[in-house]
Amino acid sequence: MDYSTNDSKSTSKKKVVAVVGGGLVGNLNACYFAKRGFQVEVFESREDIRQAKIVKGRSINLVLSHRGRQALKHVGMEDTIISKGIPMHSRMIHALNGTQSPIPYGKKGQYILSIDRANLNKELLSAAETTETGAMTFVRAEGAKEEIQADLIVGCDGAFSAIRKQFLRQSRFNYSQTYIPHGYLEFTIPPINGEFAMKPNNLHIWPRNTFMMIALPNLDKTFTCTLFMPFEEFEKVTTGDKVIEFFQKYFPDAIPLIGAEALKRDFFRLPAQAMVSVKCSPYHFGDKCVLMGDAAHAMVPFYGQGMNAGFEDCLVFNEIMDQLNEDFSAVLPEYTRVRVPDDQAIADLAMYNYVEMREHVNSKWFLFRKNVDNFLHIIMPRTIIPLYTMVTFTRTRYHKVVKHWHWQDKVINQGLLFCAAVSVAGGSYLLVRYLPSMPNIPIEQLWSRLCTLCWGQ
Amino acid sequence: MDYSTNDSKSTSKKKVVAVVGGGLVGNLNACYFAKRGFQVEVFESREDIRQAKIVKGRSINLVLSHRGRQALKHVGMEDTIISKGIPMHSRMIHALNGTQSPIPYGKKGQYILSIDRANLNKELLSAAETTETGAMTFVRAEGAKEEIQADLIVGCDGAFSAIRKQFLRQSRFNYSQTYIPHGYLEFTIPPINGEFAMKPNNLHIWPRNTFMMIALPNLDKTFTCTLFMPFEEFEKVTTGDKVIEFFQKYFPDAIPLIGAEALKRDFFRLPAQAMVSVKCSPYHFGDKCVLMGDAAHAMVPFYGQGMNAGFEDCLVFNEIMDQLNEDFSAVLPEYTRVRVPDDQAIADLAMYNYVEMREHVNSKWFLFRKNVDNFLHIIMPRTIIPLYTMVTFTRTRYHKVVKHWHWQDKVINQGLLFCAAVSVAGGSYLLVRYLPSMPNIPIEQLWSRLCTLCWGQ
Numbered sequence: 001m002d003y004s005t006n007d008s009k010s011t012s013k014k015k016v017v018a019v020v021g022g023g024l025v026g027n028l029n030a031c032y033f034a035k036r037g038f039q040v041e042v043f044e045s046r047e048d049i050r051q052a053k054i055v056k057g058r059s060i061n062l063v064l065s066h067r068g069r070q071a072l073k074h075v076g077m078e079d080t081i082i083s084k085g086i087p088m089h090s091r092m093i094h095a096l097n098g099t100q101s102p103i104p105y106g107k108k109g110q111y112i113l114s115i116d117r118a119n120l121n122k123e124l125l126s127a128a129e130t131t132e133t134g135a136m137t138f139v140r141a142e143g144a145k146e147e148i149q150a151d152l153i154v155g156c157d158g159a160f161s162a163i164r165k166q167f168l169r170q171s172r173f174n175y176s177q178t179y180i181p182h183g184y185l186e187f188t189i190p191p192i193n194g195e196f197a198m199k200p201n202n203l204h205i206w207p208r209n210t211f212m213m214i215a216l217p218n219l220d221k222t223f224t225c226t227l228f229m230p231f232e233e234f235e236k237v238t239t240g241d242k243v244i245e246f247f248q249k250y251f252p253d254a255i256p257l258i259g260a261e262a263l264k265r266d267f268f269r270l271p272a273q274a275m276v277s278v279k280c281s282p283y284h285f286g287d288k289c290v291l292m293g294d295a296a297h298a299m300v301p302f303y304g305q306g307m308n309a310g311f312e313d314c315l316v317f318n319e320i321m322d323q324l325n326e327d328f329s330a331v332l333p334e335y336t337r338v339r340v341p342d343d344q345a346i347a348d349l350a351m352y353n354y355v356e357m358r359e360h361v362n363s364k365w366f367l368f369r370k371n372v373d374n375f376l377h378i379i380m381p382r383t384i385i386p387l388y389t390m391v392t393f394t395r396t397r398y399h400k401v402v403k404h405w406h407w408q409d410k411v412i413n414q415g416l417l418f419c420a421a422v423s424v425a426g427g428s429y430l431l432v433r434y435l436p437s438m439p440n441i442p443i444e445q446l447w448s449r450l451c452t453l454c455w456g457q
Numbered sequence: 458m459d460y461s462t463n464d465s466k467s468t469s470k471k472k473v474v475a476v477v478g479g480g481l482v483g484n485l486n487a488c489y490f491a492k493r494g495f496q497v498e499v500f501e502s503r504e505d506i507r508q509a510k511i512v513k514g515r516s517i518n519l520v521l522s523h524r525g526r527q528a529l530k531h532v533g534m535e536d537t538i539i540s541k542g543i544p545m546h547s548r549m550i551h552a553l554n555g556t557q558s559p560i561p562y563g564k565k566g567q568y569i570l571s572i573d574r575a576n577l578n579k580e581l582l583s584a585a586e587t588t589e590t591g592a593m594t595f596v597r598a599e600g601a602k603e604e605i606q607a608d609l610i611v612g613c614d615g616a617f618s619a620i621r622k623q624f625l626r627q628s629r630f631n632y633s634q635t636y637i638p639h640g641y642l643e644f645t646i647p648p649i650n651g652e653f654a655m656k657p658n659n660l661h662i663w664p665r666n667t668f669m670m671i672a673l674p675n676l677d678k679t680f681t682c683t684l685f686m687p688f689e690e691f692e693k694v695t696t697g698d699k700v701i702e703f704f705q706k707y708f709p710d711a712i713p714l715i716g717a718e719a720l721k722r723d724f725f726r727l728p729a730q731a732m733v734s735v736k737c738s739p740y741h742f743g744d745k746c747v748l749m750g751d752a753a754h755a756m757v758p759f760y761g762q763g764m765n766a767g768f769e770d771c772l773v774f775n776e777i778m779d780q781l782n783e784d785f786s787a788v789l790p791e792y793t794r795v796r797v798p799d800d801q802a803i804a805d806l807a808m809y810n811y812v813e814m815r816e817h818v819n820s821k822w823f824l825f826r827k828n829v830d831n832f833l834h835i836i837m838p839r840t841i842i843p844l845y846t847m848v849t850f851t852r853t854r855y856h857k858v859v860k861h862w863h864w865q866d867k868v869i870n871q872g873l874l875f876c877a878a879v880s881v882a883g884g885s886y887l888l889v890r891y892l893p894s895m896p897n898i899p900i901e902q903l904w905s906r907l908c909t910l911c912w913g914q
Contacts, residue, residue, distance in 0.1 A: 168634075172731050176633030177625075274629050 014039040018150035021157035022046075024121055025293030025310040029154055030128035031075040032314050036321070041150070042128070060186065060224045061216045062120070063088075063203075063304030064113040065392045071311035074318065077127055081120060085113035086217045092202035093361055098253040102202060103361070103370065106389050107377075112203070112304060114216040152328055153289040156310075159276055159298035164291055167280065175280045180300055180354065181230045182211070183272030189257045191221035197257050198223060205357065208250050212358035225258065228358070234272045240264035275300050277347055281340045284332035292317065297343035302353040305391060309346050312395070313339060345398035349391065372412060384408050471496040475607035478614035479503075481578055482750030482767040486611055487585035488532040489771050493778070498607070499585070517643065517681045518673045519577070520545075520660075520761030521570040522849045528768035531775065534584055538577060542570030543674045549659035555710040559659060560827065563846050564834075569660070569761060571673040609785055610746040613767075616733055616755035621748055624737065632737045637757055637811065638687045639668070640729030646714045648678035654714050655680065662814065665707050669815035682715065685815070691729045697721035732757050734804055738797045741789035749774065754800035759810040762848060766803050769852070770796060802855040806848065829869060841865050 017033045019026045022044030033040045064085055072078040089111045090102035105112055155163030167173050189197050196217060198204055204215040204223070211229035218224060237246050243264050247255050255263065278298035284290045293310035317335050324330040360366040376384035385394075385408070390401040474490045476483045479501030490497045521542055529535040546568045547559035562569055612620030624630050646654050653674060655661055661672040661680070668686035675681060694703050700721050704712050712720065735755035741747045750767030774792050781787045817823040833841035842851075842865075847858040 172636040174635050176635075178631050178633075179629040 015151040016041065016149065017152045017154060018043060019154045019156055020163050021155065021161075021293075021295065022121075022125065023156065023158060023293070024117070024124060024307055025295075025314065026154075026156035027121060027124035027128050028071065028075070028311055028314050029156055029292060031077070031124065031131055032318050033154075034128060034131035035075060036326070040128070060117060061218060062115050062117050062307050063216070064115045065304065065308055067305075067315075067395055068308035068311040070395060071315040074315060075127065075131075077123065080123060081115065082113065084119055084219060085115045086219065087111040087201055088114055088203045088217070090202050091361070092199060092204045094204060094206045094251075094253060096208075096250070096252075100199075100204075103367070106386075106393050110389075110393050111201070112392060114203070114218070116218060152287075155289065155291045155295045156293045157295050159278055159294045161291065161295035163289065164280060164295050166289075167285060167291070170285065173280065173282070176278070177298075178277045180275050180277070180351075181232075182228050182354075183231045183234055183274055184229075185227045185234070185267060185270065185272050187225040187227070187258050187263065187266050189215060189223035189225060189254075190259070194221065196221050196223070205361065206251050206254065207358045207361045209359050209362065211250075213251055213254065214357075223257075225254065229272070231272060231274075237267065240267070243267045277351060279344050279347055281344075282333070282336040283340060284336050287329040287332055290317070290332050290335060296339075297347050299347040299350040300354050301350070302357050303346065303350040303391065305346050305350060309343060309398070313343075316342075342398040345402045346391070349387075349398070349402065369412075372416070376412065384412070472608040473498065473606065474609045474611060475500060476611045476613055477620050478612065478618075478750075478752065479578075479582065480613065480615060480750070481574070481581060481764055482752075482771065483611075483613035484578060484581035484585050485528065485532070485768055485771050486613055486749060486774075488534070488581065488588055489775050490611075491585060491588035492532060493783070497585070517574060518675060519572050519574050519764050520673070521572045522761065522765050524762075524772075524852055525765035525768040527852060528772040531772060532584065532588075534580065537580060538572065539570060541576060541580075541676060542572045543676065544568040544658055545571055545660045545674070547659050549656060549661045551661060551663045551708075551710060553665075553707070553709075557656075557661075560824070563843075563850050564831075567846075567850055568658070569849060571660070571675070573675060609744075612746065612748045612752045613750045614752050616735055616751045618748065618752035620746065621737060621752050623746075624742060624748070627742065630737065630739070633735070634755075635734045637732050637734070637808075638689075639685050639811075640688045640691055640731055641686075642684045642691075642724060642727065642729050644682040644684070644715050644720065644723050646672060646680035646682060646711075647716070651678065653678050653680070663708050663711065664815045664819050666816050666819065668707075670708055670711065671814075680714075682711070686729070688729060688731075694724065697724075700724045734808060736801055736804055738801075739790070739793040740797060741793050744786035744789055747774070747789050747792060753796075754804050756804040756807040757811050758807070759814050760803065760807040760848065762803050762807060766800060766855070770800070773799075799855040802859045803848070806844075806855070806859065826869070829873070833869065841869070 015038050017038045017040050019029050019033070019040060019042045022042045026042055026044070030040045030042050064081065069078050069082070072081055088105070090104045093101050093103060095101070104110075153163065155161055157163055164175075168175060191197060198215070200217040200221075202217075206213040211227070211233060213225055213227045215223040215225040237243055244255070244260055247263060258266075276298055277300050278294070278296075280291070280296060283292075283296050292313040294306065296313065297309065299306050299309070316339055317331070320331050320334050320338065324334060356366075370386070373384065373386045377386055377389070385404070387401070387405045390396050390404065391398070394401075396404070472495050474495045474497050476486050476490070476497060476499045479499045483499055483501070487497045487499050521538065526535050526539070529538055545562070547561045550558050550560060552558070561567075610620065612618055614620055621632075625632060648654060655672070657674040657678075659674075663670040668684070668690060670682055670684045672680040672682045694700055701712070701717055704720060715723075733755055734757050735751070735753075737748070737753060740749075740753050749770040751763065753770065754766065756763050756766070773796055774788070777788050777791050777795065781791060813823075827843070830841065830843045834843055834846070842861070844858065844862045847853050847861065848855070851858075853861070
């Protein structure tokens with residue numbers, strides 16, 4: 001079979017692509033393949049999300065940033081989606097005493113967007129169905145054992161992918177699934193007098209070392225709060241009173257915002273949800289089947305890159321389709337070769353941020369280094385780029401992001417060490433030179449002040 | 458249900474244990490459970506190994522060492538098995554020019570054993586069937602869909618365990634399977650005039666950096682050779698002539714031993730076999746099911762610990778059964794808690810040895826450090842214990858072995874650094890003191906000699 005573009009455009013029989021999974025990545029893929037003129041069939045076992053109520057246990061809102069936007073842009077959907085998103089310019093850190101301090105995500109004007117999952121999915125689904133060049137059928141296959149007849153099967157069926165399970169049968173398929181010890185629960189902060197109860201253009205974070213809470217704004221002026229905590233800690237909170245006690249101890253400012261009664265109720269509405277990190281390789285099977293999105297690389301949600309990486313999968317696949325003239329026997333191995341190291345890098349970064357978000361943001365050293373990085377970025381914008389910026393506001397390949405990060409981290413730390421050495425040397429000189437004329441400050445006190453400054457707490 | 462020993466001994470109805478998998482670990486487990494008075498049923502889909510020909514694609518011989526021996530001893534089988542093993546006191550390193558140099562495995566009198574897999578399995582199976590206290594049935598269940606009715610299911614069904622596949626369905630089950638880029642092929646070195654063609658009491662190694670060959674002695678005076686090489690290298694060797702060319706380049710001394718015709722034939726008899734490292738956690742499901750051996754932790758074969766770790770699983774489970782009075786609801790979680798970190802440690806060590814065996818043994822620094830370690834072990838036998846010794850000749854828990862190894866590695870390297878510094882300081886002093894009277898040797902020449910001495914090649 002010849003898959004070159006010319007042939008495909010000239011033959012009357014369209015190639016058939018079966019997209020398994022009608023979630024975000026599945027529907028975006030449908031748009032991409034339809035745009036190429038393929039006949040696309042989307043298989044989804046759940047009911048049509050446009051008619052469905054909120055899907056149980058899935059997060060309500062998501063973070064959209066540069067990579068996801070670029071992927072949407074290519075199918076002409078960026079503006080529609082952005083218009084229904086809420087820009088977030090900073091993390092807003094809530095200290096235990098209730099004070100809030102912002103840490104910007106990037107330079108002025110750079111922001112990430114809080115997006116409603118259900119609405120995004122609806123928009124994508126409708127766009128896929130109405131793409132003119134491709135005939136779309138939407139098949140609901142609830143448990144039905146259907147034979148899929150297609151030139152290509154695209155597995156976009158999420159972290160618990162049934163398509164990926166078939167891959168496990170082949171020899172030399174590398175696979176790992178790792179559950180973290182934390183689970184999550186969601187709460188809602190309703191509007192106050194029709195307005196947002198907190199500053200809306202921020203991602204609010206309550207970092208508490210072993211656990212944390214975050215809140216993202218919604219279009220209806222509510223916030224969705226997510227509490228991340230080890231399962232064993234969840235198990236200790238067994239009654240409504242204990243919920244309040246727990247929040248009074250760690251998130252006192254959130255109680256009036258969520259409401260004590262709502263807290264007591266929602267804490268027990270669902271069990272805490274598990275989070276899994278999935279890696280596998282290869283992403284393809286022969287020239288017949290390929291995995292994208294969470295099916296290929298489910299990650300923990302702490303970098304806000306799950307959807308963005310999944311969307312970028314579609315974009316990268318599309319780029320390779322162009323390069324290799326839609327020849328699946330070449331495109332699929334190339335997609336694996338190019339994309340596996342990038343997806344594994346972002347999955348690892350998400351796991352790293354799992355610690356950073358709840359611990360490091362509490363440390364003065366972390367904040368100091370962030371300021372140093374931002375300063376150096378301003379004076380050397382191409383050489384020093386903060387990690388978060390590379391991940392969130394560029395399309396630099398994820399694995400190159402990690403490489404560059406390690407390199408510049410080493411360089412900056414050595415530079416700081418050098419500055420410190422020079423300061424100490426200079427200080428010593430001045431001390432020896434002018435000591436007799438200085439007031440008498442105990443050296444321990446100086447040292448302890450210095451330590452507090454550098455390492456915090 | 459009460460599983461306490463007293464109850465179990467006093468009731469007339471025996472508890473039923475279903476052991477899935479009639480390989481080495483399955484049959485040893487059958488012995489252990491039968492010895493406790495359980496009714497044991499072993500399920501095995503392949504035909505009875507006692508009647509079967511050599512199993513395709515499984516290695517022919519295995520390494521038995523202290524942990525495996527202790528596990529056999531507990532069911533009274535150590536002596537029988539050892540009598541049919543061949544002691545190997547050293548690695549015998551074959552250089553490219555054919556010279557052979559031994560590296561002992563431990564102190565004088567310490568050795569590992571080359572054991573025939575088929576015979577070991579026969580002996581274990583027969584022992585399990587004839588254990589007096591337990592009624593044994595051996596069920597052959599080839600593809601039959603049988604309902605297993607048992608108080609406990611023990612999954613010993615190997616690296617591709619069907620039981621473990623069921624575990625994948627539960628939430629929060631951590632799992633990884635990693636294939637290495639190397640495959641393996643086996644050859645035979647026949648006896649010469651009825652005698653071993655090489656020194657029999659060694660494990661022969663031809664380390665060639667990216668690939669290697671090893672040979673283990675058999676009771677019939679043959680050696681089984683195993684060639685480990687990246688799959689892509691195997692694919693380059695496409696004809697009999699290329700096989701000979703390849704061996705002439707890398708293993709010239711092995712050609713007359715294996716025989717050119719046999720080499721050409723056996724190289725293409727089977728495709729190169731893949732090797733997988735499997736980790737998972739937990740090992741148990743409720744109080745009903747538990748994984749042991751390769752089903753729980755398949756590892757690459759480069760530490761000779763696969764079988765030993767699997768046998769030690771049985772021994773550890775047995776120890777916990779004693780401690781917790783055969784109460785499965787307590788024994789199973791405790792087995793997971795105790796055994797997972799140990800099995801993961803030895804799987805990692807096996808992966809580490811995958812590099813050490815084919816690369817490091819070629820380095821003079823490695824041999825120097827080995828001698829230092831051995832020397833320190835002699836003068837401080839409780840403080841400094843070579844890694845290989847802890848793994849192979851003790852029952853120190855694997856994860857503690859790794860901890861101790863890292864600790865002593867740091868200490869020894871710091872010690873060597875200190876000695877080097879003292880030598881340099883002393884040398885400098887002498888140089889300055891006596892330089893005028895020394896003959897004129899260029900410093901570059903001294904330096905290059907030193908480098909050759911330390912890093913080899």
